Amino acid sequence: MRQLNPALDPQTALADWSTATSANADPWTHYTCKLVTPLYGGGVRAAEVDTAMPIRAAGIRGQLRFWWRIANGPFASSAEMFQREVAIWGGIGNKNPVASKVAVRIDRITGQTHPEPAFIYQSNPNKPGELKTMPDAADWIDSYALFPARGELTKDKRAAEVPPHKLIRAGLGFRLGVRDADLTAAQRAEVTAALRWWASFGGVGARTRRGLGAVQVSNLPLVTAEEVAQRGGQLCVRAVEKTAELAWKMSVTRLRDFRQGIDLGRDPRSPGSESPAGRSRWPEPDIIRHQTRRHSHGHQPTHPVTTVYPRAAFGLPIVFHFKDENKGEPPQQLLVPDMGDRKGDRMASQLILRPYWDGKNWRPAALLLPGWEAALTVRAGFGDGTFKRAWPTAPAERQQLAAQIEPMQKRGDDPLTAFLHYFEER
Structure with missing residues (x-):
């Protein structure tokens, strides 16, 4: 009777195959x-x-x-x-x-x-040969999220010095x-x-x-939001949108309106004014007017808050451009963080806005990263060596200041918490 070759024993062959497969697995x-x-x-x-x-x-x-x-x-x-x-x-x-x-x-x-x-720069029908100062945004982007992509015009506004x-x-x-x-x-x-x-x-x-x-x-x-909370962050989502693009645009729109929206971040347009909106309801522009001792007629600094920069909590630098500089307003200012001995003038935002997939649908989402509270106490200034905290640490002072800044009123005692409450409002 033929003897079985030990090398062909099924159990031995299976073990050899498993070892070879594991070794060569992707x-x-x-x-x-x-x-x-x-x-x-x-x-x-x-x-x-x-x-x-x-x-x-x-x-x-x-x-x-x-x-x-x-x-x-x-x-x-x-x-x-x-x-x-x-x-x-x-x-x-x-x-x-x-x-x-x-x-x-x-x-x-x-x-x-x-x-x-x-973006695309269009001709200015009121000034032949010139381009409009603000370019038209493509319908598949959000212009507020992409302001760095707008490019720049030449001084005579006849061409794009930096293309979009x-x-x-x-x-x-x-x-x-x-x-x-x-x-x-x-x-x-x-x-x-x-x-x-x-x-x-x-x-x-x-x-x-x-x-x-x-x-x-x-x-x-x-x-999930529960996992975010376990790490010390906060995740807020809004109602379902039809597409990821719409969810993204809605999340960014909430921030734009909180910071600049008419009747929220800004006053309505004054009667007879050519500007699309009125004065900011945030304190930083009037703080700049105080510091530079410059303002145009009818724009004397009136904001009651003069000691903090609340919008610095959303990330730095921030460019403050006054459209009536030629009528007495301050020149453009750049609010930057105090980096100490480190080089650089940027502080990444602790707020993330994006579309969020809940397993079935897309939703607008706002995330405060774990450790977001540190952004409230960053020291910021306008490059002259004078820096101050973006937001105070004392609870009573926070409440007092928040009550005087209209977009934050009854929403939270710091800018980021107030925004999350606004983000969830219907």
């Missing part, structure tokens, strides 16, 4: 992604789309590293965060550089990759691959959490905190 986890709002920038040059590589793996990996800190904090100390972060994402360790254990790649890009202008920037429309598809096989199970769970927060609130390209470059990831559950 180490990449893939996620199907779709751009649901326009893509702005993201290329090698600032504010430019790279048509050859519109979605950059390096940019997403940087975003994931940021969201890892949010998703897995708060940490016991900055030293603990640093050690855990370097162990996963790489960096300069205690002694030598440490390589990242997370790799990211992009493939299978589908859809329109040709960028289009977000170009964006890629929503609808672009791509596959995101993530490899983290060298991590422990606990570390891989942390990376997955970062992916979920990125998919829920991040994006690709520039100005993601104002909803540009938002993505929908088909096989990742989104972060």
Whole structure:
């Protein structure tokens, strides 16, 4: 009788096959992604789309590293965060550089990759040869979220010195691959959490905190309001909109109206005035008039609040342009943060506006990042070396000031909380 070859034993063969399969298994986890709002920038040059590589793996990996800190904090100390972060994402360790254990790649890009202008300058019918000061926005963008993309006219307004920037429309598809096989199970769970927060609130390209470059990831559950609260943030959503684009535009519109809307952020237009709106109900313009001792006829500073910059809490810098500079108003001013010994004049907004997928529908969403309270006490000023806190810390003083700033009245005792209450109003 023939003897069974030990090498062909079924159990042995199965074990060998399992070992070989595990060794040769694809180490990449893939996620199907779709751009649901326009893509702005993201290329090698600032504010430019790279048509050859519109979605950059390096940019997403940087975003994931940021969201890892949010998703897995708060940490016991900055030293603990640093050690855990370097162990996963790489960096300069205690002694030598440490390589990242997370790799990211992009493939299978589908859809329109040709960028289009977000704005178009039109001829001024009242001044032949000149262009209108404000360009017309494309109907697929939100102009308030994209003011940096407007470009600039020459002084004689006869041409665009800086052409309007170009964006890629929503609808672009791509596959995101993530490899983290060298991590422990606990570390891989942390990376997955970062992916979920990125998919829920991040994006690709520039100005993601104002909803540009938002993505929908088909096989990742989104972060809930309860999870956000556990990390120390706040998530508010509004009623369902028909599309992601409408949800995005509504979220940005709520901020625009809170800061500049007629009968909310600004007074109505005065009778006989050519301006589309009246004076701001926020204190910063009158503070500038006080500091510069300049104002046009009928625009004497009257706001009762003179010691704080509440809108600094939404991010810096802020440009204050007075349209009647040639009639006595102050020249353009730039409100910047006090960075101390650090270089730079920017403070990223702690408020994120974007469309939010609840599993069935798109909703406008506003997120205050964990640790958002620090934005209230940033020191800000106009570059003359004089800085003051954006908002006080004493509860009684906060309540008193909020009662004197009309957009905040009965909504909250700090600017960001007041905005969230307004955001949810119907």
